[in-house]
Amino acid sequence: MCSLPVPREPLRRVAVTGGTHGNEMSGVYLARHWLQAPAELQRLSFSAVPVLANPAATAACRRYVDHDLNRAFTSSFLNSRPTPDDPYEVTRARELNQLLGPKASGRAFDFVLDLHNTTANMGTCLIAKSSHEVFPMHLCRHLQLQYPELSCQVFLCQRSGEESYNLDSVAKNGLALELGPQPQGVLRADIFSRMRTLVATVLDFIELFNQGTAFPAFEMEAYRPVGVVDFPRTDAGDLAGTVHPQLQDQDFQPLQPGAPIFQMFSGEDLLYDGESTVYPVFINEAAYYEKGIAFVQTEKFTFTVPAMPVLNPAPSPAS
């Protein structure tokens, strides 16, 4: 868990990763397309490298083969001695760490953008580690200002004391785009197009930064996790009910104590028994059933982001 200071040099080594989960189709198809035709990832001062992060899971159209790749980037997985029995994704995480990292080293990529979809109604969600990461926060702000109609929400996923485990944490700076709702295994044109446009704008922002644009301080609102809530289950561990119709699709909306959160198969409602308002996200995400998560509780908070240091404009590659 090492957040390096704000960049003082132009960002040269940038990657865009799709197919970290092999059934999240926007990123899969974008990565495949760019591997054939990378021109749209090029800018004057750098070119982003497309990467298909989990080829085996993508080929099988599954989230993962042995182990969730986006949980495999802890130092324990990355640095332990390889064995022939290692899960596919642990081996792959080490390969990606060689390619885009090593994590927390000076040789790591400057920036990795990781593309995801969710079955939850999260719209356009920007996932970064923490409010202390100045560059990603300015990037999020830029996306919000460019696309006010998308209402981009910022989710800061790292809990204090916890080590980062996701793919974009191998680089010096990173961000994940999480677009939904989209079923696993489905490629929707509207979501695909939105993802593609957002990637282009991310690269444009990096180019602006590299060219010496000033980004002043600002106030930002974001959501950070305070807990998770599992589905109601039978003694055997099976579902006993599901997300209540009044909570379904209400990601980022306030959930008050006493509001219904689950509907049992036998008909009764279960109510939220917390003491304060929370903002649920990842409501009814397919991949989280096995992780025991019906939704993630977040709190909304506001913080100041300092101005970014202005670079001397980067020379373009030709000069």
Add this chain to the structure above:
Amino acid sequence: MTSCHIAEEPIKKVAIFGGTHGNELTGVFLVKHWLENGAEIQRTGLEVKPFITNPRAVKKCTRYIDCDLNRIFDLENLGKKMSEGLPYEVRRAQEIYHLFGPKDGEDSYDIIFDLHNTTSNMGCTLILEDSRNNFLIQMFHYIKTSLAPLPCYVYLIEHPSLKYATTRSIAKYPVGIEVGPQPQGVLRADILDQMRKMIKHALDFIHHFNEGKEFPPCAIEVYKIIEKVDYPRDENGEIAAVIHPNLQDQDWKPLHPGDPMFLTLDGKTMPLGGDCTVYPVFVNEAAYYEKKEAFAKTTKLTLNAKSIRCSVH
């Protein structure tokens, strides 16, 4: 105006199948719930058996283990010699056939409801395999009327080459129940409620029928499959175009020649050709990418049913 009716045998045994595809969760959890507490599906004089058809796929929350259970209830697969080397679903199909079939057998099940979900925006859908089945046309008419104003569509898969050998086809009266949109691996309360209502009305119909109620002649609008359309693909067989935003979520709505159908990754629109208006269904169903089906074209027609009454009264 005719007073004659088709006299049908009373319905004795009904099965409700869930988990034919292990990641279509509404049927899985309705059946599991009814196995614990079956009060809601009981009707006097009727045996109603809920049943999980593909338990291994349900456990892994995947569509199937080796092959699609809902495509292999043909004579060839049912007749294969049982062995450990057979695909799991083929062995399972034979077990199911012995438990619930054969069609027209003495102890066989009269009606099988097979519960499914789709990622397509198809709402409440009933699937019919035989356009001349008076009893089922009457049942579907009853369900549609009872659900109104909630729309309920009837998809007719009768076709010389496109009809497939479904799990439910081993019964005299096979009924497919398909509700969407719902992602694979997700259980939505609103979809659960819709499917539950469809089953309730279906069982009420059977009960009224067995009690001697005469159902007068009726007509229903159905959508009959004409042809399946694949995604445009590149030389490596990869998908080269997506369902166009104008067609996405527009199941059952007319698609006219010239209307946008696909959008290439380079931004080019590909329109519907030919000179017939069609009604697309199963638009962008996740499970059909590997079956090379982006959507199915249907044509709208009306089916008529004669009056029916239970022969016992």
